[in-house]
Each structure stands twice: as structure tokens, then as C-alpha cells.
Amino acid sequence: MRTKMAALVAVGLLTLGGTAACTDDDGDGAGSNGGGPRGGTGSGKVGVILPDTTTSQRWGTDDPKLLKAAFDAADVPLDIQNAQGDKAKFVQIAESMIASGVKVLMTVNLDPVSGKAVLAKAKAAGVKTIDYDRLTLNGGANYYVSFDNVAVGKLQGEGLVKCLAEKKAKLPLVADLNGSPTDNNATLFKAGYDAVLQQRYDDGSFLKGPDQSVTDWNNKEAGVVFAEMWQQTGKRIDAVLAANDGLGNAAIEVLKKDKKNGIVPVTGQDATIQGLQNILAGDQCMTVYKEIKKEAEAAADLAIKLYKGEKPDTKGVVVKDPESGAYVESVLLLPTAIDITNINKVIKDGFVEKKAVCAGRFAALCRENGIK
Numbered sequence: 001m002r003t004k005m006a007a008l009v010a011v012g013l014l015t016l017g018g019t020a021a022c023t024d025d026d027g028d029g030a031g032s033n034g035g036g037p038r039g040g041t042g043s044g045k046v047g048v049i050l051p052d053t054t055t056s057q058r059w060g061t062d063d064p065k066l067l068k069a070a071f072d073a074a075d076v077p078l079d080i081q082n083a084q085g086d087k088a089k090f091v092q093i094a095e096s097m098i099a100s101g102v103k104v105l106m107t108v109n110l111d112p113v114s115g116k117a118v119l120a121k122a123k124a125a126g127v128k129t130i131d132y133d134r135l136t137l138n139g140g141a142n143y144y145v146s147f148d149n150v151a152v153g154k155l156q157g158e159g160l161v162k163c164l165a166e167k168k169a170k171l172p173l174v175a176d177l178n179g180s181p182t183d184n185n186a187t188l189f190k191a192g193y194d195a196v197l198q199q200r201y202d203d204g205s206f207l208k209g210p211d212q213s214v215t216d217w218n219n220k221e222a223g224v225v226f227a228e229m230w231q232q233t234g235k236r237i238d239a240v241l242a243a244n245d246g247l248g249n250a251a252i253e254v255l256k257k258d259k260k261n262g263i264v265p266v267t268g269q270d271a272t273i274q275g276l277q278n279i280l281a282g283d284q285c286m287t288v289y290k291e292i293k294k295e296a297e298a299a300a301d302l303a304i305k306l307y308k309g310e311k312p313d314t315k316g317v318v319v320k321d322p323e324s325g326a327y328v329e330s331v332l333l334l335p336t337a338i339d340i341t342n343i344n345k346v347i348k349d350g351f352v353e354k355k356a357v358c359a360g361r362f363a364a365l366c367r368e369n370g371i372k
């Protein structure tokens with residue numbers, strides 16, 4: 001009883017203390033309070049925890065902006081924070097959100113252990129949960145919203161095959177720079193591109209080269225890993241399957257030192273400004289555009305229904321958690337491959353601004369390539 005009272009007092013204090021700051025609780029400019037039901041201990045908010053701001057442009061820029069817009073449009077109060085790559089901080093943020101009375105918690109986990117711990121705490125407090133973009137293995141979230149991540153990997157594999165064909169490469173040695181081994185998405189991306197590349201290894205047209213994962217998608221570590229691959233093969237790598245634009249850029253930086261950028265095709269993902277500029281410069285062969293606006297809107301739609309006590313309809317789409325065997329109600333979106341021929345799509349969609357992509361030395365490249 002005493003604990004319960006103390007908890008209620010804590011909730012009351014947090015609610016009062018949080019009112020002034022609730023438009024931006026973490027001071028990073030990403031917070032939002034749409035102005036729906038607020039105040040009072042029972043009203044709650046929707047809590048969102050994003051993973052970091054260094055492994056992809058999306059987490060610091062695209063997702064917070066698009067999620068905020070979706071919740072604001074429905075006038076549902078939002079507390080959105082970023083764990084800055086720190087698992088302990090991820091858990092701490094979740095604990096304080098749960099203590100402050102969030103009704104729904106949406107997380108992008110940093111690893112299955114901390115991700116699962118947070119989902120268990122939320123469940124114990126009666127908070128509904130959504131795995132956003134990354135499935136928490138054996139986590140038991142109520143819902144999962146993401147892309148068809150095997151399809152993302154397939155586009156990367158096919159993109160690399162196409163770039164090598166355009167370069168008329170003979171028996172190319174292909175290196176894999178995979179995402180974090182603790183991110184289920186990285187496993188799915190790899191399943192997608194391995195399926196494409198394995199056919200080439202089997203028919204003898206490609207050679208399998210070094211294949212390594214990058215801890216926590218750390219871009220700096222990716223540079224070290226790729227530099228080692230490059231040295232160990234006697235600088236003989238002919239193509240790089242990099243799992244996202246950040247890892248791709250790390251490989252490009254290494255290739256630049258030997259003036260092999262643009263000669264060795266490199267893939268990516270996320271249609272980041274850097275990735276698109278690398279494509280314009282001819283250093284990156286493709287990226288994968290995931291319409292994060294749709295992902296954010298789909299997740300917000302589920303969260304808002306749960307917030308209002310309604311049951312969302314995911315139209316029978318389920319994803320099997322490979323660890324627990326449970327089926328998680330899901331929304332899965334389709335990715336698009338982007339290369340030098342269709343960068344305009346990403347700009348037309350408003351995902352990136354032309355002036356950001358075509359800044360400085362990229363202005364001339366944009367003109368040459370008909371970027372509108």
C-alpha cells in the first residue's frame with residue numbers, strides 16, 4: 001500500500017512537473033504535446049523511444065519529425081525521446097515514461113535484452129506496446145510496424161548485381177558489411193541480399209569475399225572493419241554490400257584513399273542526404289528508400305487507437321517472432337530501390353529537400369542528372 005501511495009505521489013509530481021516541459025521533454029526539439037487530453041494522472045501520453053542519432057539520419061531527423069506530425073494531427077499528446085545509443089538510458093527513459101503514466105509505449109530497441117526488459121515493465125504496468133521498425137525478439141510487444149526487411153535486403157543484392165553488370169565486372173569479389181548482430185532487421189536484410197548473391201556464388205559468376213557485422217551499426221567501427229577487409233584481400237574487393245548508407249559511406253571513405261571510389265560499387269539504405277550525394281558523385285551505386293512517413297503514420301495510427309482504448313485492425317497481417325514462436329500483429333510496408341535514375345522520387349515525396357541534396361558542390365551534379 002505504501003509503495004502504491006508513493007508511486008501515485010510520484011506520478012502526480014511528474015505530471016505537474018512535466019506540464020511546462022511537455023512540448024519538448026528532452027530538450028532535443030523532438031518532443032511534442034499535441035494538446036489532447038492532458039494533466040491529471042489518468043490522462044497519459046504516448047511514449048516513443050528512438051535508439052540513437054548516429055547510425056542513421058532517420059532517428060535524429062526523419063522519424064521524430066514525421067511521428068510528431070502524425071500525433072499532432074490527431075491531437076494526441078506525445079513524449080518522444082532518444083536513448084542516444086545507451087541501453088541503460090533506454091531503460092531509464094522507459095521507466096520514467098511508465099511512471100509518468102504513458103498509455104502506450106513505442107520503442108526501437110537497441111538490443112533484445114534491454115528491449116525485452118522494457119516491454120516486460122510496460123506490460124506489468126498495463127501499458128500497450130508497439131515495436132517500431134525493429135522487432136524485439138521474444139519481447140511480446142502487442143504490435144509491430146516496419147518494412148518488409150527481407151525485401152529491403154533483396155533490393156540491395158539486386159542493386160549490386162545491376163551495378164556490377166553495368167561495369168561489366170568479371171568474377172567480382174563481393175564483401176558484406178552487415179548491420180548490428182543484435183538488430184533483427186540486420187538479420188532480415190542479410191537474408192534478403194544473401195539469397196540474391198548466393199545464386200551468383202553458386203553459378204560461379206561472383207566470388208564470396210569477407211563478410212562481417214558491425215557492432216551497433218557504428219559507422220566508425222565500419223570504417224575500421226572495412227579497412228581491414230581491404231588490406232586482408234590485398235585491396236582486391238570489387239563490390240561492397242553495405243547494409244545502410246552510414247556503413248556504405250565508411251567503406252567509400254576507405255576506397256577514396258586508394259582512388260577506388262566509384263570503381264567499386266557500394267550499396268546503402270535509408271536514402272539519407274549523404275547517401276544520395278554519394279550516388280550523385282558516383283561513389284555509391286544505390287540506396288533503399290523506406291517511406292518513413294508511411295511507417296510513422298501507420299505506427300501513430302495504431303498508437304492513437306490504443307490510446308483511445310480502441311482495438312486496431314491490422315487486417316490479419318502477422319509476423320512470427322523466430323525466438324518465441326509467437327505471432328505479432330503487424331503492419332509491413334514495401335521499400336523502393338533508388339539509384340542515379342530516380343533520386344527525384346525521394347525529393348518529390350518531400351522526404352529530403354532538393355536544396356539539402358543539391359547543396360554546394362552537388363549543385364552541378366544535380367543539374368547534370370536532372371534533379372528537380
Ligand code: BGC
Pocket residue numbers: 055056058133134179183185186217244245269270
Ligand atoms: C533500420 C535502418 C537503419 C539501421 C541503423 C535498422 O534497424 O531499419 O533504417 O539504417 O537500423 O540505424
